[in-house]
Amino acid sequence: MTTNLPAIYSFPPLYTCQPNALIREQQLTVWCEIIVEFAKKERVWCITAEGTPAKDGGDKQSVFRNDVIQRSVKSTFIEEIWHKMIETEKALRIDSDSNYFILWRSLDSWSALILQWFESSGKLNQVITLYELIEGDETLGCEFHGMDSMLMEKCLLRLRERGRASLLKDQNKVMGVKVV
């Protein structure tokens, strides 16, 4: 997990909540960057409150824990980090299971990217299933390929708000989308 993370990830005081408020602000910013960086590099869409990738097996290690220097962030400080992540819109809390989506791009940026794909690949005005969009061959190489489907829904909702998409639901679950 420590691969490609900034050097400060190996600095022991990073793991203790610093008493000086100015410093703590910068420390929280560093943690937000680390989490985003990690999620982006590993293409992890969703992380548990404890810092492990949500969808993988149980052996994945928490980003808040560094075995090389034997340090880990205390749960009270982890809460503060998530608070900062939400506040700066780098994470989105998932109500159903208290995990977090990590937004290395903002929702607006993602929906813009998706819209762009619809436009450039000539998929306007036709129904595209969520599965095609996320897992289909045609989005291979797109940054949003493989995105968590719940997160994808949130992006498509943004497009609907802008009047650019209509969603097809089955039993309250989004199955497909038509972009105009």
Added chain:
Amino acid sequence: MTTNLPAIYSFPPLYTCQPNALIREQQLTVWCEIIVEFAKKERVWCITAEGTPAKDGGDKQSVFRNDVIQRSVKSTFIEEIWHKMIETEKALRIDSDSNYFILWRSLDSWSALILQWFESSGKLNQVITLYELIEGDETLGCEFHGMDSMLMEKCLLRLRERGRASLLKDQNKVMGVKVV
């Protein structure tokens, strides 16, 4: 064994090696005091590495074990305690059997006391056997009466170093002493 020992002897965490370095320093100091206090009160000159009086029967209990509160010190921590005892000159390791002499007085203080007895009881310039010195009626009531003979030898060697004593040996074993 717990009679007359300080109240902290009944404090359960005393028996767990404390992870906090500052506390552990205090804890080691407390253990040294307990061992010295115990040895002094019970007039035990020599204690095994496990904490039991060396010269008595096998049923004596270790100072490192407190049955009342069901706690005992782990052997790795016992080693640390002995290390501190040696370092602070409260104990002297006996090479032959890995037991320890407990010095509730320093060697210098013991030899001063012994010298004082020679002076005040008019025994200068005459040969006194080790047996008389340790077990004789004339030293009854002296704090060094009953001292382990090997420890007594060490005290007398101090006096010899100061030019105040010559030792009489038989087959490399000290049998008597003349103090001048």
Added chain:
Amino acid sequence: KTATKSPFLVVDREKFLNKSLFIDEIAREVYDFIMSEFKEQKEREGVILITLVDVYALYNKSMRIGTGLVSPQELREACEKFEKLGLRDLTLKKLNNRVLCVSSGDSFDFIKGKILKIVSAVPGADLLQLTQKLNSSSSNAWTVGIIMEVLQNCVNEGNLLIDEQISGIHYYVNCDWKIN
């Protein structure tokens, strides 16, 4: 040790016509006491820094046995008079906005610099190591009271970062984060 070296100087309240004269006399005595007690430190480090509470204990214990102790109020008033009495090497200063200290020169900056230097040479040093290193040349030049206050200041001000482990608090110099 100090008690015997001081002459039978009787600064007895009852001998003074009024309180003010008594306080003046105490001020001189306290001043001389600190200057002689911390002479070594002053010569080696160039500065003196000690909390008023520690002065109260040291001065009363060393100088006032037999002559009646001074009260906390009297001691404070006496130290506040240093300047008026032309005792210019020591002044009363407040550390961390709460702890009164008797200080010479820019002692605070001096010891702060000294601590920062030790920590940058030994990243992760704890209170025990710092105390040992600060007082390596003499046994108790810098009291723990002072060291803890200065450390607290460094942490509050952001010069030092903390790494809080179960073994204790470890200190690191802050190189990464801006503090103003």
Added chain:
Amino acid sequence: EEVKDCRYESVTSQLFKKQNEEITSQLSVFQERLIAFAKEHNNDLKQNPDLKIKFLRMCSRIGIDPITLFDRQRHLFDVNDFYYEICLKVIEICRITKDLNGGIISFEELLEGFPTAKIAMEDLEKSVDMLQTLNGGFDIILIKGKKCLRSVPTELTSDQTKILEVCSVLGYASASLLRVNLGWTQYRSNAILEEMVAIGLLWIDEQAVGETLFWDPAWIHHSDIGI
């Protein structure tokens, strides 16, 4: 401790050339008589400063705690000397026990630091109030209504205070006690308990049945610890 021992030795060898146990009992008789003498001849001593000094220095040298020379009815010198002596002792106790208790000590433990003198809680409280004028960073805090003296710069967080309150019942806290009493998760409890070990406020006990216990060093002096 060392210094006291030396003095004791030199006195013993000069005054009595007898053996140690005898001397201890004789010394204590001697000490008692000196204390009685001091109280009886209070006024004479007061009027003769030189004698007063010699007398008190002798007492100090043979190990009489000056505070035993006072009682609340009869005072040598200033009426307040009694309280100043307590101030002195409070500072000493706080400094000596800092590493054992993380710099927080209850008023009850402070009282136990005066084994040879009868001092009342109100005497102690009055003296601690007097000490405040020195701005020594000695702050009074309340743990479950009980007064404690904090002599280190770090302030307690409200979570830390809550844990000390839990400790005041049985002497210790643990993850399960905190779950039952405060509804805390294991994560949160461990984080705060370990933080308190880090700053020296709690001692770890790994030999309890079931789980690790975290003890308040205030219980070092409790003889009635129930496991």
